[in-house]
Amino acid sequence: MKNRYDSEATINDILDVATALFIEKGYEKTSIQDIVKGLDGLTRGAIYHHFDSKDDIISAVMRRMFPENDYFAQLKHRTDLTGLEKLREVYLESIFNDQVQSFFMQSAALLKNPRFFVEYMKVNASVFSPQIMELLDEGNADGSLDVKYTKYVSEVVLLLLGTWFVQEIFPVTVDEFREKIYATKYILDSIGIDLLNDEIMKKTMVF
Known part of the structure; x- marks a missing residue:
């Protein structure tokens, strides 16, 4: 047993x-x-x-909506990628990993409940945001990024790429989703994060 x-x-x-x-x-x-x-x-x-x-x-239910810590640990030790490239890998993992997407789809309806939404945001702030900040700092160090206030920018990035795209909170049509992706790229580019390059934009648009 x-x-x-x-x-x-x-x-x-x-x-x-x-x-x-x-x-x-x-x-x-x-x-x-x-x-x-x-x-x-x-x-x-x-x-x-x-x-x-x-x-x-x-x-634990909310934590399953994000990539595993093991994934970040493995990514952190890769020497063949810059900080920016690692950020792109995280983005792709979050939307194309079947298990993450399955758990997200299963749990997303819970975010209509304020109790669950608060917990979702707490996981963002305490678990995911520091990992994103670390990659931003790495990108600054290796020259692939030039981002100030990385602690706060990491929080904004998660709000932008995570919460803003939760359909249960911000429902959109397919066309509106595409417009939001372009708006997201515009915002990220304006703060020096070329996350959504042409290749990733193409993959995202057919997601």
């Missing part, structure tokens, strides 16, 4: 069931016991083995 408790599959099962219940019943009306009932033969112990509380489950 311990091996089952420790497996990544068990964690994903818990988060899948919790996400579905949060969408169906709402966060406030979903109990730990409700989550247990949705799991195949697991007990409350399986949940508390990984999560201290329902709030911890919310954090």
Whole structure:
């Protein structure tokens, strides 16, 4: 049983069931016991083995909407890419990684709930933003970027590329989505971040 408790599959099962219940019943009306009932033969112990509380489950659900920390660790140690090129890799990973997109699509509806939206923004600020800032600083050091106030610019970049494109918050048509991509490129270019080059723009437009 311990091996089952420790497996990544068990964690994903818990988060899948919790996400579905949060969408169906709402966060406030979903109990730990409700989550247990949705799991195949697991007990409350399986949940508390990984999560201290329902709030911890919310954090984990929101965290799945972003690339894994392991991805950033591997990218950080690549010496064949500049800071700007690494930023481009992060962007492509966030929109073309099937697992990230699957988790995002599964969880995006939760962002209509203020409780989940706040948690989403906290993950942005505490986890993802420092990683983006590190790449901006690296780009400044290697000459591929010339960006001031990298701490605050990293936060703006995430608001621009993340929150602004959440369909549940800012619904757009396909044509409006394309216009927003061009607007995003205009804003990023104006602060010295040539993230959306021609190749990436082409890939994004057919996404």
